[in-house]
Amino acid sequence: MSRKKEYILLVILGxxxxxxxxxxxxxxxxxxxxSAGYQKLKKFIIEKPDVExxxxxxxxxxxxxxxxxxxxxxxxxxxxxxDIVAWIQIPGIGVDYPVVQGKDxxxxxxxxxDRNANKAGSIFLDYRNRADFTDRKxxxxxxxxxxxxxxxNLKKYQDAGFRKEQGRVFIYLPEKTLTYxxxxxxxxxxxxxxxxxxxxxKQMILSTCSSIANIRIIVKCNMEGEYDH
Numbered sequence: 001m002s003r004k005k006e007y008i009l010l011v012i013l014g015x016x017x018x019x020x021x022x023x024x025x026x027x028x029x030x031x032x033x034x035s036a037g038y039q040k041l042k043k044f045i046i047e048k049p050d051v052e053x054x055x056x057x058x059x060x061x062x063x064x065x066x067x068x069x070x071x072x073x074x075x076x077x078x079x080x081x082x083d084i085v086a087w088i089q090i091p092g093i094g095v096d097y098p099v100v101q102g103k104d105x106x107x108x109x110x111x112x113x114d115r116n117a118n119k120a121g122s123i124f125l126d127y128r129n130r131a132d133f134t135d136r137k138x139x140x141x142x143x144x145x146x147x148x149x150x151x152x153n154l155k156k157y158q159d160a161g162f163r164k165e166q167g168r169v170f171i172y173l174p175e176k177t178l179t180y181x182x183x184x185x186x187x188x189x190x191x192x193x194x195x196x197x198x199x200x201x202k203q204m205i206l207s208t209c210s211s212i213a214n215i216r217i218i219v220k221c222n223m224e225g226e227y228d229h
Contacts, residue, residue, distance in 0.1 A: 038149075048068045048071070072172045072199075085103055086098075086173050089169075090168070093197060119143070121150070125139070133173060139205045141208070143209065144208040158185050158188075168181060180224055182221050187217070195207075201223055204220075204221040
């Protein structure tokens with residue numbers, strides 16, 4: 001009887017092990033597919049040929065940054081997904097993604113830009129906002145992925161030693177480019193007033209989840225400049 005119980009226990013443990021292995025494999029596969037898919041979209045970023053590069057191949061800091069800002073092929077992106085509204089770059093933390101807007105704030109939590117179901121989801125604009133970013137407050141959402149993708153690195157702004165120059169956010173729109181300066185990073189509850197659409201300043205909120213249930217990490221950014229294409 002004892003041996004039979006041991007056998008049953010081994011079978012149960014084996015099933016649990018296989019289920020856990022299958023889940024981890026699916027998570028890894030989602031990460032891989034999302035990363036590959038978003039990497040392919042980089043071809044829609046058109047850098048101007050006169051941008052000077054440093055020894056590591058990165059663009060040098062310009063006196064007039066608007067003169068050398070890259071262009072985004074929105075026509076090409078729109079052919080793939082008509083929900084495209086912008087492209088966001090935060091060079092200091094490696095954020096470089098298209099921004100979409102759905103009919104609610106749920107859909108793009110579960111779907112990537114190429115419309116495939118995936119845990120990575122997309123960076124998306126709050127459905128209450130205007131797509132041209134003209135609201136006084138603009139809210140963008142993205143997952144806090146364990147592989148460092150999407151909005152995972154927003155938490156770096158909580159580090160006291162994080163340099164100010166790493167806190168510049170670029171929002172590329174079809175007709176113009178907006179630049180923002182990061183001014184604050186903190187944790188809030190999901191019902192915090194920061195998610196309400198009433199604001200006196202021209203401000204953008206970047207939001208992601210945290211390791212604590214019902215707590216979100218938010219980064220506040222003030223409008224810095226606006227450049228027509």
